[in-house]
Amino acid sequence: MFRRLPDATGDTVAFTIDGKRAQAYASDTVAAALLWAGVDHCRTTPVSGAKRAPYCMMGVCFECLVTIDGVGNRQACLIPVRDGMRVETQRGARAIAEES
Amino acid sequence: MIREETEIAVVGGGLVGTSVAWGLARLGKRVTVLDEGDNAYRASRGNFALVWVQSKGLGMAPYAAWTVRSSNAWARLASSLNDETGIEVAHQRPGGLTLSLSDAEHERRVAQMQRLHNQSDMIRYPYEVLDHAQTGKLLPDIGPQVAGSIYCPLDGHVNSLKLFRALHAALAARGGSYRPNRPVETITSSSGAFVLSGPWGELAASKIVLAAGIGNARLGPQVGLNAPVRPQRGQIIVTEKARSFLPYPLVTVRQTDEGGVMIGDSVEETGFENVVTLPVIASMADRAVRMFPMLAGLNVVRTWSALRVMSQDGFPIYDQSVTHPGAFLATCHSGVTLAPNHAFDIATQIAAGRLADDLFPYSARRFHVPQAA
Numbered sequence: 001m002f003r004r005l006p007d008a009t010g011d012t013v014a015f016t017i018d019g020k021r022a023q024a025y026a027s028d029t030v031a032a033a034l035l036w037a038g039v040d041h042c043r044t045t046p047v048s049g050a051k052r053a054p055y056c057m058m059g060v061c062f063e064c065l066v067t068i069d070g071v072g073n074r075q076a077c078l079i080p081v082r083d084g085m086r087v088e089t090q091r092g093a094r095a096i097a098e099e100s
Numbered sequence: 101m102i103r104e105e106t107e108i109a110v111v112g113g114g115l116v117g118t119s120v121a122w123g124l125a126r127l128g129k130r131v132t133v134l135d136e137g138d139n140a141y142r143a144s145r146g147n148f149a150l151v152w153v154q155s156k157g158l159g160m161a162p163y164a165a166w167t168v169r170s171s172n173a174w175a176r177l178a179s180s181l182n183d184e185t186g187i188e189v190a191h192q193r194p195g196g197l198t199l200s201l202s203d204a205e206h207e208r209r210v211a212q213m214q215r216l217h218n219q220s221d222m223i224r225y226p227y228e229v230l231d232h233a234q235t236g237k238l239l240p241d242i243g244p245q246v247a248g249s250i251y252c253p254l255d256g257h258v259n260s261l262k263l264f265r266a267l268h269a270a271l272a273a274r275g276g277s278y279r280p281n282r283p284v285e286t287i288t289s290s291s292g293a294f295v296l297s298g299p300w301g302e303l304a305a306s307k308i309v310l311a312a313g314i315g316n317a318r319l320g321p322q323v324g325l326n327a328p329v330r331p332q333r334g335q336i337i338v339t340e341k342a343r344s345f346l347p348y349p350l351v352t353v354r355q356t357d358e359g360g361v362m363i364g365d366s367v368e369e370t371g372f373e374n375v376v377t378l379p380v381i382a383s384m385a386d387r388a389v390r391m392f393p394m395l396a397g398l399n400v401v402r403t404w405s406a407l408r409v410m411s412q413d414g415f416p417i418y419d420q421s422v423t424h425p426g427a428f429l430a431t432c433h434s435g436v437t438l439a440p441n442h443a444f445d446i447a448t449q450i451a452a453g454r455l456a457d458d459l460f461p462y463s464a465r466r467f468h469v470p471q472a473a
Contacts, residue, residue, distance in 0.1 A: 046341040046359045073340050073399060093341040093359040096394045 002035045015085040024081045031057060031064045031077035039089070042066050042076060046093035066090060102301030106132035106277070108450070109296055109305035111284050111319060114144035115260075115435030116442055117311035118267040118278075123447025124309075125274035132277040132303060134284055134296060136315075141331065141374060143313060144435060146406020148336060148364045149260035149356075150349055151437045152196065154227055154252035158216045160415050162461050165223040166441060171254045173440035178258070184273055187266035189258050190357035196255025196349045199235065199246050199391050206248040213250055227252040241345055243393045257349040259357050260436050267439075279303075284312070287322040289424050294323070309450060310429040313409040316417075324423030326464040327431055331372055331407035334365040335380050337388075339398040346392070353388050353395075361398060363388040376403045408433040411467075418446065418462040420455050428455070429464075 011026040017037055024033035031054035034042055041051035043065050054064035057077045064076040069086050072094025076087070110121040113135030121131045153171050157164025171193070178191035200206035210229050216222065228234075228251045235249040236242055268278060285298045287308065294308045308323070310316050316327035341359030355361050366380045381403050389396045409431055411417055416432030428450050432438055449455050 071397070072342075093343045096342045096345050096398060 001038065001040070004036070013081055013083040013085075015081055015083065015087060017087050018089055026081070026083075028081050029057075029077050030066065030068065030074075030079045030081045030085070030087055033081040034064075034066070034076060034087070041089070043090035044092055049092065065094070067094065103304075104132070104301070105304045106130055107305065108132075108307045108309065109134060109294065109303055110309045110311055111296065112311035112313060112315065113268075113278060113280065114142060114311065114313055115147075115264060115267065115439060116144075116313070116430055116432065117309070118264070118271055119435070119439045119442035120309055120311055120430060120447050120450065121276050122267055122271045122274065123443035124451055125271055125276040126443075127447065127451045129451055130275070131271070132279060132305070133271065134282045134298075134303060135278065135280045136283045137281045141314060141372065141407050143406050143409055143433070144264050145261070146334075146336065146374075146404055147260055147436060148334070148354070148362060149257055149263075149436055150196070150351070150354065151191065151193065151256040151258055152351065152434070153225065153254040153437075154196065154198065154250060155213065155216065155351075156434075157222065158212065158219070159413060160461060161219040161221040161223070162458070163415050164216070164225075167434070167437060168223055168225055168254060169445075170438045170441040171256070173444060174256065174258075177440040177443060181263070181266040181270055185266050185269040187262055187269060189262045189266050191256065191258045192349075192357075193254070193256030194348050195251055195253040196257070196351065197230075197235070197238065197249045197251050198351045199242070199249045199353075201245050201247060201387060201390055203247045209250055210248075225252070225254055238348060239346070239392075241392050241394055243390050245390045251348075255349065257354050258436060263436065263439065267443075284315075284319060287319060287427075289323065289427070292426065294424075294427065307426040307450065307453075308428070310427070311431065313431060314407065316409075316429055316431045320419075320429055320464075323427040324421040325419050325427060325429045326467070327411075327417050327419075327429055328464065328467055329409050329411050329417070329431055330369075331374075332410040332433070333368040333370045333374065333405050333407055335368075335376055335384065335403065335405040336365050337363040337381060337385060337400055338402050339363075339395070340401050342398060345394070350391070352384070353391060360401070361388075361395065363395075372407065374405045374407055376405050411464075413466070416462050417464050418455060418459045419464050426453070 022037045067088040068074040107130035320327040339361040346355040419429045421427035
């Protein structure tokens with residue numbers, strides 16, 4: 001769905017989305033990395049179960065919430081992706097305790 | 101200027117006013133609710149949403165029976181509202197707990213429950229005193245500092261915003277009229293009719309019900325009623341929505357039907373100042389985390405404060421005017437818990453023109469000096 005700008009360059013990092021390996025630029029946020037990886041929704045809402053994906057990309061809309069390294073409801077658009085990061089999409093409300 | 105007429109005018113569009121108004125509309129009465137605007141001090145939008153029984157009635161045992169009656173009628177209220185509006189207000193009654201964080205606090209709470217239940221005219225209902233281990237069987241996620249708890253199977257909770265919406269929808273469906281932005285300034289009466297007026301115009305009614313919360317203190321005396329109530333601040337924290345972890349409501353922590361965790365609720369005498377203060381919020385959060393350490397990982401999404409409508413002894417005021425027959429007054433700080441009583445009992449009595457004798461203890465006459473001395 002999304003393409004990189006033609007002048008995008010940099011080091012790449014490897015991370016996982018729901019256990020599957022993915023790649024991104026080290027300068028990407030987790031949200032950008034998810035979009036580049038072709039993830040079309042990163043969570044479902046706690047109340048209606050509707051699908052949600054990164055939207056504002058600047059920390060305002062809270063649509064891009066994902067579980068990162070076991071901690072739920074992280075704002076993917078505000079967190080730089082890192083090598084070895086474990087990103088999980090969310091179904092409904094987050095768990096309170098860390099997920100292993 | 102607007103000039104309208106109705107059969108019964110209810111002043112106040114909060115939980116108390118809409119409960120009574122809906123009850124009256126169900127009895128076929130023509131009802132108009134006059135309300136302030138969104139800038140009103142509105143306890144109905146800020147409350148903690150418990151349907152709570154345990155601990156209520158120390159100093160006025162009939163209030164315990166009144167509360168139990170309402171708690172028992174809550175399922176009927178929820179299903180009636182669902183039938184009439186399709187809105188599910190998420191009423192649950194799994195029982196509720198009061199947790200203590202030290203042995204001294206636990207002993208104080210147990211002694212208070214014993215004093216409550218030792219009152220001669222006290223209604224009997226079950227409750228259990230649980231130690232740490234017994235509390236842990238109900239609530240596996242409690243922290244080591246929880247000394248014990250009191251469990252009462254009559255306690256429950258509801259989504260109070262959905263309740264508020266359902267009451268408004270049900271009132272409208274029954275033909276009741278809701279008029280926002282119509283603050284009432286003066287009430288006059290002549291030859292059995294009342295005229296309520298404000299900057300918007302006036303409304304004539306043959307009966308009036310004052311359910312204006314703190315505003316009742318100002319309005320009551322205009323029709324021979326007395327409502328010495330004051331604002332009492334309570335602050336509340338709500339977290340992001342999380343997966344269900346708390347199967348029972350606690351008096352200060354509950355998880356809503358949609359997953360948010362509400363942490364409340366302070367008791368502060370600060371007049372009309374409905375702001376949030378960090379030291380109070382921090383202390384509430386600290387107590388909640390000591391009860392459930394896992395809460396420390398949750399993000400807070402909102403904090404707010406609201407003003408309880410508090411009488412001198414903390415109990416409701418239900419009254420009817422001797423000098424101005426047809427004028428009634430209802431005010432309390434438990435508009436959620438008591439909603440069924442207001443909709444079913446108080447409304448029926450007002451429709452009949454007279455409050456029942458068993459509501460006499462709630463008259464503001466109890467505050468008169470000879471009564472109090």
